[in-house]
Amino acid sequence: MRAGGSGIEGDERSGSCGQNHVEVFRFLTAKQRDALRHVAENRTTKEIAFILGISESAVNQRIENVRARTGSPPRSELARSYRQYLQEVEQTPGVPFAPAPPASDATDHTGDAAPDATPSLPVTPASAPEVESTAHEDTRHRVVAKSLEGPNAGLARVAAIVVIAVGMLLIVMIGLGVARVLTQIF
């Protein structure tokens, strides 16, 4: 990758991300924001794909979409720029965000089929844009019970295995007991 003429380095030195980056970042789709947030945390494409539950090519596509609109900066610079942008948003409540696209995007779970918002969309202030959509996706796509995930998942799962085994044995024993009593009665 090569550095593009986006002026990021100059902006980095001055302690602020470029104005055109701000414009691009403001109008990112929820999916692009998800991907970019992980890029800003210096995660690899593979890790992002795993976390978001999508393919690596879909992650690359989301990142490439943003890079193309920000003048194709290297990924590390894009990460730095987005980190700065998030910091500025946190520090300045007035920094606007475009409204997030609707979460119920039935057409796409792997790629980034959601069309990029155009700058002509009305800009409205939004709060906490960066974490919400991932949490929402996790809730929508929950496969196992919440108690079986998290830092104590291993322990919880071992306990679940034991409870299931004991439960099945109890059901069989109660069933056999009932059958025996019924046999004696009739």
Next chain:
Amino acid sequence: MLMSALLEHRDAIGMIIAALFLLCCHPLKAAAPEWILSGLLFCMAASNTLFEVEIGGPLLWREADMGHLAVDSLAMCSLVVVALYANREYPLWMAGAQLITLTAHLFRVGMPDISAFAYAAMAMFPSYVQLVAMAIGLTRHAMRRHHWGPYRSWRHPDDRGPFFRGAGPDAQRG
């Protein structure tokens, strides 16, 4: 009579149904846990059958079948690993059923005088629970895959233990 038949032909029935699961995995776009567990069920049934054919009968020690005990112990280890790390619930049921089987063997070793039928039932019937759990799991995976598209096969990398963090089949293909 039905129970006796189910006990007697458990390995053959298990092998046929597990082979069907394996055949269904590709058209249903099964993910890694489904492939692994279907293969494991098939291998368990096949190795039990092969073992009995090779040895010519059960290898008994203190009235417990050591061949089945060995196969079931290995299967238990594999099932627990998958159950701990898969982003699925049905492996927990399969591991729970396997725990009953293993307990039956251990009880038999400890108390050789318990009823042979009770031992056989406790050691063999859980495999039918596993087949049912596998069928439900495969069906639910196919439904989720249809509605959601690809989704995670394994636990979140941050939730894994230090041994598995950063390893394993990260990018899941659905």
